[in-house]
Amino acid sequence: MKNDCLYAAADGNTLFPVFLKLEQLQTLIVGGGTVGLEKLTAVLQNAPRAAVTLVGTTICPDIRNLAAEAYAVELFERPFLSCDLYGKDLVIIATENAEQNAAIREAAKARKILVNVADTPALCDFYLGSVVRKGNLKIAISTNGKSPTLAKRLRELFTEAIPCELEEVMQNLGRIRDGLKGDFAHKVKELNRITAGLVKKSSPPGER
Incomplete structure (x- = not known):
């Protein structure tokens, strides 16, 4: 018998959502400019104790300030070297140079390392989605790379709506x-019985 849920998923967003324990992984960010800052900020907001190595030909002051307050961020102000990939589990590429990004991506893929290339969905193994955070509750939003702006607006909506x-x-x-x-x-x-009231809708007046 055909599983309608599976077929529906195949026609839409087929990304598999995963929450990573970055403090147990080694992450490399390549790029010391505005985009690199954006990616480093996203990582540290979600995993303050993440072990991150950032390499950039030049590293902006904001990245230096962020790294100085972080738990385990190491900076190298120099061009990317292939040896930077050694021992890494994830690579986020954000050099603001499309050709260089693609070349680094190929080097990482040759080592079977998962890669995110900034603003280039076709070259990504994973996306850094918009995230709603309320204490221990964390909701990740994905538009399958179609519209980061919509994901941002949904994050704002849910952040305001969730008490x-x-x-x-x-x-x-x-x-x-x-x-x-x-x-x-x-x-x-x-637990399902106890929490049923959280999602139970109020009955129409005529049904009370």
């Missing part, structure tokens, strides 16, 4: 989960 009190709800649910007895299936069923 800060939700963090307290999550903390309480965590304590309830830890105190539940029984197997995994029972815990899921009980």
Whole structure:
């Protein structure tokens, strides 16, 4: 029997959403200008303890200031070298030079390293999506590379719409989960029952 959900996904956004523990990975950013700053900022906002190496022919003051306050950011002001890829798990390329970006991407792919090339979706293995952050809640938004502007607007919408009190709800649910007895299936069923009220819509006046 055909699975309509699978077929629908194949026609739309087929990206697989993953949340990475960057503090356990080695990330390389190539580019010390405005775009490099944007990428480094995005990484550190989501993973302040991420281990990042940034290489740039010139490195702007804002990157230096950000790195000085970061937990594990190392800067090298010089041209990219192939040895910079050694031991890296992710590479974010942001040199503001399309030809150089493509060349670095090929070098990274030869080492089977996942790559993001700024503003070039066709050369990316992954995207840095817009992210909504409310305490321990994190929602990543993807438009499949079609419209970063729309993703930004949706982030603003959700950030405003989601109440800060939700963090307290999550903390309480965590304590309830830890105190539940029984197997995994029972815990899921009980938590589903408890949280049903969060999404339950109000009944129309005539149905009350």
